[in-house]
Amino acid sequence: MKENLKADGVRVRFAPSPTGNLHIGGVRTAFFNYIFALKYGGEFILRIDDTDRARSKKEYETEIIKDLNWFGIKYDGFYRQSERTKVYEKYLEVLKEKDLIYECFCTEKEILMSKEIAVKSKKPYIYNGRCANLSSYEKEKLSGQFKERGIYPSIRLNIAKVLKAGGNFKAVEFEDAVHGLLSFNPKLIGDFILKTEHNRFTYNFASIIDDYDIGITHVIRGEDHISNTPKQILILNALDKIPPVFAHISLLYGKDGKIMSKRDAAANIEYYKKEGYLPEAILNYLAVTGNTFTVRQFENGKEKISEKEIFSDILEIAELFDIKKVRGSSAIFSEEKLKHINEKWLQSIKTERLIKILIEKFNSEETLKKLQESYGETVFVEIIDFLKNEFKTVKEILAAIKIFFEDFKTETQEIKYDIKLKETLLDNLQKIKSDKFDENAIKNAVKESVSESGKTLKDCYETLRLCITGRPDGPSILKIIKFMGRERTLKRLYGRQ
Template identity: 30%
Template structure:
């Protein structure tokens, strides 16, 4: 059997973390078996479905590298086929018209709840030849005896009594098909063999299986993935940072880190933490997915992101870093290669957004100094060391980390002071702040003339400080 999986989001918002993990697991199942991965947009909710949401889903999938083999299919373009099959079920007496008013249904549910019963349609129009009215919906004639049993590939055997399942609506009063019916038809006609989705769909599964059987369609395998919790053990929400996956791009995460993290968020392979996408395809199995909910851990994601910033090809990381600089409006053509910045800063930050923010001085003029760093290091006592190291650096003809370090060392020896007396004022002068990578390699990435000009600016700052004392 050729494996075909699908990811079928509703375009009512961004591609969130839970949806992205479901998409990844579905993708991995298909790729591990040499099968096909289908993307389907379930846009039957016309009021809430939007084109921006569709675009956000596609952009998120592409950024994560979850390429689809077929699609995207849109349910709104298949209404004629759904109607054809609804009519077929009506003709075969596997569905019926329900004329019950909204008022009657609401009263019925209220009475059921007062009696402590589970709200469900009472079958008033199921076999009522006198049922009539100006408006009707079409309900599926669910079997009233027996059970629906399926072997969930994650959770094991699950059974529902048909007596618990009411006759769900498969077409609304305006003729449009409902979610549960569209899903069934699409999974059947698109040849879906494995349905991987969230545990919130477990109650839909027996209803969908009964419709599949009524259509004489094969029943796929089902795997229901547990929810994702926040660090505090509560359902993941926006306050936990449960935003669209593209927000992770915006916040400076690499797609490789997000993919690795999402895969491990409910699945494991021994004690291994780092997985390339190729390794995931080779090792992933649905039976290894946890039944219990998984807790989102931002620290773990940060750790993974730093790992990938340090180990992926620098050119690849630099491409993503350039996007961050572009968002800041920083022209990176005026300074060192971004691959050099990756090499200097990857050990010092958790995200590319942080990397760009602390690296602006490589590309932009230093016009002012961090208040705390300047107060501590740009004091009158630093005037002589700065003037001396400026002279030493200005005389260099070979602008390399080695020659720069030698010039700093020579200045310290000539003045008979410790390295800190020169290094820290020089760092603040050259970068505008008190933190940077090693001073020699930092200055080597800056133009010599820029460094000299920044030292002059620091000396002017000291002079002004002296004058106002």
């Protein structure tokens, strides 16, 4: 059997269908392929599977490529199935010469009726192969009828002949890199269609022909494709070709236990862009979801193996990635965990990059310019750096920047706070001179207010926070006041009636 993880000449592919925008599950599949190629020094291929011409749209293809670029997932080669019809015809002709395919004159309507009968009988639908042994007269007659209707006979793989040519093997087996040995009874598959009555190649045929023809060594894809794999292996067996290594990764599930799809808002990439998640953080999260990364360390001469969740860069993820450690069980998507990872990545990026993101992705050039002009370049950078370490998303940071403006208004005008305590705090903060207005001086003013009011330290800081930011929680109020300075702080407190 072929080596399960052959490192030489690794070539993987991501093959989305342009029938909708790229969703979060698709990004995970693309990323697993990408880091697998990085790990083994291989190639990552992007192939657009647009055999469904009725639903495939060029604009979706464009958006898919745009999103992959945003994530930094660069491909080494590009193919589009709609441009490869001649390739499929070539391999279909080989099967014809080997007498392993036949024309089927059962219409889509007839097949649909057969499937409905199977469902009512609570049995799996298996094509009965009635067109496999038609006489020349029957074929000629039916062919004429199809021609009159402007349709073609579909082309089916003759599984019985494929099995016989291969030595009458009893099962279609393959060693899945994630799930281990998987076995299927070929008699339960039925002679399946390679080319439809509309003269179009089916997914299973075009996909595996492409995988072989462009030299794909490992097919890493969602576990919803497991049922397609025995059919694809049978096609390659019929052509006397060796299948690639298959690795079927778990799908992403929402908290409701349902598979996340293109229709789910939480699966939409645009949502995460607008919320201010970093692409690396999303990839980091997707990598550890349904997966295990282990690091070996030595402490006091003893080896210690620990799990790793936050990475320094994409290369580190690739180096530690092991396809055999990907769990076969369901992967539950959690935005809270994603936020946690995004928070760590935000803290690690340079302040200059955050400023660039705010300008280019959030159209915040005017907002940042206003902050810079109000506080000066040095304090401006200090504020951005401070906020970078206090929030979980770029969108939250942008909202917090507005706190520092003189015309800042809270989301709600009705903020309940202790007016008398506010007056005490104001009196004590006024005593601090402008050139002495630092964190220690502010702390002492708050302590003095505690003594005078009989309130707790917590009460004082909560009142300050409410009056300055309009929120009961958030980053260090001491640092916010320090950045704002004496005049802005007192003005904000005076403005609270």
